Amino acid sequence: MIRYEFETDSKLTYGPSFMSATPLFHNASSAASEVETGGSATTTQVTPAFSPLYQQIKVLILQSLQAGEWKPSAAIPSEMELAARFKVSQGTVRKAVDELASENLLVRRQGKGTFVATHAERQIQYRFLKLIPDNGDPNSEGPAQRHIIDCKRTRASVEVARALAIRTGDAVLQVRRVLSFANIPTILEDLWLPAAPFKGLTAERLRDYNGPMYALFETEFDVRMVRAEEKIRAVLPDAEQCELLKTDAQTPLLSVERIAYTYNDVPMEMRRGLYLTNKHYYRNALN
Numbered sequence: 001m002i003r004y005e006f007e008t009d010s011k012l013t014y015g016p017s018f019m020s021a022t023p024l025f026h027n028a029s030s031a032a033s034e035v036e037t038g039g040s041a042t043t044t045q046v047t048p049a050f051s052p053l054y055q056q057i058k059v060l061i062l063q064s065l066q067a068g069e070w071k072p073s074a075a076i077p078s079e080m081e082l083a084a085r086f087k088v089s090q091g092t093v094r095k096a097v098d099e100l101a102s103e104n105l106l107v108r109r110q111g112k113g114t115f116v117a118t119h120a121e122r123q124i125q126y127r128f129l130k131l132i133p134d135n136g137d138p139n140s141e142g143p144a145q146r147h148i149i150d151c152k153r154t155r156a157s158v159e160v161a162r163a164l165a166i167r168t169g170d171a172v173l174q175v176r177r178v179l180s181f182a183n184i185p186t187i188l189e190d191l192w193l194p195a196a197p198f199k200g201l202t203a204e205r206l207r208d209y210n211g212p213m214y215a216l217f218e219t220e221f222d223v224r225m226v227r228a229e230e231k232i233r234a235v236l237p238d239a240e241q242c243e244l245l246k247t248d249a250q251t252p253l254l255s256v257e258r259i260a261y262t263y264n265d266v267p268m269e270m271r272r273g274l275y276l277t278n279k280h281y282y283r284n285a286l287n
Helices: 028-037 053-066 079-086 090-102 122-128 158-164 203-208 213-221 239-245
Strands: 010-014 106-109 113-116 131-133 145-155 171-181 184-194 227-235 253-262 266-275 280-282
Touching: 053 079, 053 090, 079 090, 090 106, 145 203, 158 184, 158 266, 171 203, 184 239, 203 213
Parallel strands: none
Antiparallel strands: 010 227, 106 113, 131 280, 145 171, 171 184, 184 266, 227 253, 253 266
16 A cells, blocks of 8 residues: 655655856855945856845855865865855855755754765755655664666667756666665666766666765765655556566556756756555655
8 A cells, every 4th residue: 555645646846945046256255245345246147136145155155065175074164264265254154054054955063063965974865765664763674775787878768858958869877776675675766867977887886885876976976966856656567667576567656756956956867766665655744
């Protein structure tokens, strides 16, 4: 029996809502001086004049994250250092950092500083994997057992090209894997990735890596997934899917189609998962 905590065939979006923000100024100093002195600055793009100063600082911090100045799990400069760099008050920096922390892009650690969030951290993993055992404890079954079926280079179909904002026929990597919990096949996933950013990704590398897949993308390919959109519906499996999930054709599965984005709303993954929900349910927390 499938158990839901939201309406089926719905579209869910989670992650920061400000990721499509664009640079306001050539550099941080001109950003601050433009707002605080009323002077004119040469802009790289036209932006609303009413954008609050902390939002502009937030954009500049996002630019540094996107450029890889601070890697996942690394500490960013202190609020005092950022205030000096951008020539604004610490309060302005603190408000920008607070928003980025609330969007799970940064993590504050009391007494230690502020760090770039990473998918190697458990709380970040759970933002993207929402399948929970019926007992409600995500830790009760231990880590998923992963079986990589294939990782091959292919050409983007119309559907995949549209999802990844590339051209039909462009090179993509297609990955198929099965995730099992307590040795029971539970999730069948197909992933499509643009080939260029993931050059060198192979089935062998996926099999050898013990951490979350998104953590692998961060550490080895400098691609960080920061938000995702999902479409969810109930489906019946075909013969091949039945064989891989060890189920029958009359057992409904939860189909989850995800597009994951990196900074600036650039799509980096299309994922289609089929979830067997005999002993699990898909949870989404709506704030």
